[in-house]
Amino acid sequence: MRLRFEQSGVWWEPQPADxxxxxxEARIYRLPGEPPRVAKLWHKPTEERARKVAAMIRNPPVDPMAGQGHVAIAWPLDRLLADGPAGRVRGFVMPRVEGMRPIIDFFNPRTRLQVCPLFNWFYLHRTARNLVIAIRALHERGYVVGDLNESNILVSERALVTLVDTDSFQVWDAETGVLYRCRVGRPEFTPPELQGKSFARINRGPEQDHFGV
Known part of the structure; x- marks a missing residue:
């Protein structure tokens, strides 16, 4: 299967070794070249997903850690199109994040002692600060995480934070007026007013992310 980068027109063929x-919902592949990037290829591509990612690429948030050379929000950079006249969107390109662990490894004391024994209370507070700064950057552009949980927050040994799985976020496309909802959520991070409701039918707000934090 050959895929084409929408912006550059360069062709790429995913290999099992990559x-x-x-x-x-998807497979992740290493991409060649610099800066480090990966491709996320959906198992079941849809037109809605393709339009949502296009809206995200047109209006990226300001990454609050860019000045430190760190990616705090693993945002879509480009779309990947299938070979053929239709050029169906099969996935997208995003920054590759390395040397980080799920946040649960740090807020669980026993695991934290095993994987990063020098990660003390100072680093925990710094992690919390960096997390809310990244989420604020999203809210400032009208985005809502929605499914905020320990699996889509990564943390480095320096307490830097990266939000991943960004294509599941709630996205407002100001150009078309379409709202792409976040269709998933974990009960333990969901506020009382949304418990038991269908996320596919709910417009979420920043206050729901605040509860998840």
Whole structure:
């Protein structure tokens, strides 16, 4: 399967040796070249997903850690199109994040002692600060995380934070007036007013992210 980078027109063919992981919705592949990037290829591409990612690429948030050479929000950079006249969007390109762990490894005391024993209370407070700064940057552009949980927040040994799985966020496309909702959520991070409701039918707000934090 050959895929084309929408912006540059360069062709790329994913290889089994370059696959970094696979989940319920997509596979992740290493991409050649610099800066480090990965490709997220959906198992079931849809036109809605393609339009949503296009809206995200047109209006990226300001990354609050860019000045430190760190990616705090793993935002889509480009779309990947299938070979053929239709050029169906099969996935997208995003920054590659390395040397980080899920946040649960740090807020669980026993695990934290095993994986990073020098990560003390100072680093925990710094992690919390960096997390809310990244989320604020999203809110300032009209985005809502929605499904905020320990699996889509990564933390480095320097307490730097990266938000991943960004294509699941709630996205408002100001150009078309379309709202792409976040269709998933974890009960333990969901506020009382949304418990038991269908996320696919709910417009979320920043206050729901605040509860998740």
């Amino acid at each position: 696959q970094l992981g696979s989940g319920g």
